[in-house]
Amino acid sequence: MNPDGPIAILAGSGQLPIQLVKHLERVGRDYRILAFRGFAAPELRRQAHASADLLDLKTIMSVLDGWRPQAVSLVGAVRRPGFSALLGAYSLLRNRQEVMEVIARGDDQVLRGAVMLLEERGHRVVGAHELAPGLVAPSSLRGAREAGADDRQAIAVGLDLLNSLSAFDIGQAAIVAREHVLAIEGPEGTDRMLRRVRGMRQSWFGLRRSKEGGVLIKAAKRGQDLRVDMPTIGPKTVQEAARAGLSGIAVGAGSTLVLEQEETLATADRLGLFLVAVDLPWMEPPHE
Template sequence: MSPDSAQGRGRNAGPVAILAGSGQLPIQLVHHLERTGQDCRVLAFRGFVSAELRRRADAKVDLLDLKSIMQRLEEWQPRAVALVGAVRRPGFSALLGAYSLLRNRQEVRDVIARGDDQVLRGAVMLLEERGYKVVGAHELAPGLVVPVSMTGAHAPSPEDQQAVAVGLDLLGSLSAFDIGQAAIVAREHVLAVEGPEGTDRMLGRVSAMRQSLFGFRKHKEGGVLIKAAKRGQDLRVDMPAIGPRTVREAARAGLSGIAVGAGSTLVLDQDKTLALADRLGLFLIAVELPWMDRTDGE
């Protein structure tokens, strides 16, 4: 069936289709939709989703099985599709590689060669060309988005504020290189920049680097995790997110706190995350991003 004919069947009354990867965001989004009375269907990618979501899923599919993905969406006729949760980059590359059987192969290779952000945008392009409306988790559950007013019981020191400023400058400058969404900075010293391994493993690297000879850290050594959307990032498919696990890993790495981009970052289990940061002695703040304008994410 062509995209035009699919659109003509009236998807406005259909469910929301969640194409789910790993992490807690997919299941939290499903719970939110169910609590608010919104019909949804979950298409779980095998090898990525949590056990809870795997049990809840309406269908399971291999990430590379483009035919089955499109068949399920055609059956469900969703009013919107959300790509939620993490998948390893080779998976999305292979997904678009499979799609190259249906479209210009060189164009797909060019998209893949430009980095993760372009690969994700290629996935959006694939869905939109089939007539599906792609939305972000922040559009479906705006309550998860961090307001600029969010703050915990602890406040950053002047040194921490300096580290936040350096981190934001760094992430803003690195946006063009499609490297990552996070960095760890102590004063003006950059300790780590997020790569394909993700935020938790980056924190693990810093934690390992700071261990003493016997594997124990004598005291909190300071530093800040700064996590924010990249300049020009499409928030529908790759919105930064933190949760309780991020706070625990930041504490294990000896950091003083966490700063996230206001209005463009999701905080999972927000009350629990703030309470955990308070208990572990970490500050948790939202900061405005100078590069986020009205057109970002659209």
Template sequence: MTEPARAETSRGPVAIVAGAGRLPLLIAASLDRAGRACRVLAIRGFADPATRRRADATVDLLDVRGALDTLSAWAPDGVTLAGAVARPSPAALFNTMAAYRNRDALRSLASGGDDHLLRGVLALLEEHGLQVLGVRDLAPNLMAPAGRLGALGPDEATEASVEAGRTLLASLSPHDVGQAAVVASRRVLAVEGPEGTDRMLARARALARRPLGLGRPPAGMVLVKRAKDGQDLRVDLPAIGPRTVKRAAEAGCVGIAVGSGDTLVLDRQETVALADRLGLFLLGLPPDSLPPDSLPPDPEPTR
């Protein structure tokens, strides 16, 4: 009698280290639909209540040993970092991570930009034999596609704003400044800093609607958001969602353009429907941009 073939050894689960927001659950749902096992490690004080209910374990943000021990015990096929967390103070880092980094290395980790910090986290995980996966690997359906997402598209004037914004962000990439900007024609109204996209849009609204916030925004005002050149796309991807659309409309934007394949679109159906309702276009930018010399000229000023 022929011996039955042995079943292929199953892969370990995907471990989701969950911060704030809906992204951890969206990734978990996508993995569930694909029939792939996953376990959720929630970060206490950041993970949403729904995520904490779904979580298999919870750790404090700075409990590095506890997090690594838990992840190692799960023997995951990969680890993904999803959701927002606040940047810890240097003092907290020194107190809790001394076993993993010497003081000089910690000082460098704590004082660098966001990209510097994230690279340090990735290195720490990989040093302990954990493979870090990105959302693009696990849930590509959450990424922005190329082309128009909703019913509306840009006109010639807003196309110039979009390309100017994309060129600007590409030039800022080496400086770890931000992933978004608000542009009207070739006039830059705001560039994202550590405060995030919502607050940047609030600044743009104040600047665009002077005096006293009552004026009309300039024509062709758009929000452009894309990953930095050379950014590790396994973590800290740019993201938009319904709230982004609402804030952009309040600021006076007529559209939003994002990098296709490198920007998350959370709650896509709701996001697109809201953009259509508010009269904003949503556009996924192809990876290759036009050179600056190919931009259309600024329109002649009205006399």
């Protein structure tokens, strides 16, 4: 670790890497971007100081050795690599039995393995929430609309569900209407889950029926390392929730990133959805 070095951003897809770069520019912090090919947005690829395939560990480590960063942050979504690709990437560093055990435990364990690898090479790994704490949803976050009684019931059911699912390392989000679970997030991500519910609610002619309600609950898993794969929403999430006919969105306070918070809240208000941060019983309440 070099205390005078830049922040190294290992960038996947989505708006989070872009928003983090903008924040670092605003506060005048030096940074370097390593964009993952096939994932990073075109806007970020044009700014990137280097590019690499997701599992090209030799190039990634060589670039980081050259930059000598003070910290490394893995931000943005990436699709889960196939089994053979993972074996090839880890074969020089871990034995096959260890790789199989990591893969069997789920995506979060794979990400933890990446953090462990970086730390073994002497790099300090930090989360986007540590670099840009203003992106984190405070307990006071809420839009103009209030959640109704059915919505509050759905939030409670959703939180219980996500807490129970934490042990299985699947998903950070669910859609619940009263006590009815409509969908659980899988590898496809939140936006595609919302589109799946939207499709379920369409008529034979492709027209959405009248607004049916329901809540998107998005929160960190119990025991999740917030330095990687931190739950994130933004204006696009609100738009997809509205198209799916939902009543609103609840996010975990202190453990969810809300990109472009003012625009996200304004979008929720304009589209008639409530947006609220809730304390998670399995995490310490955020300090405000």
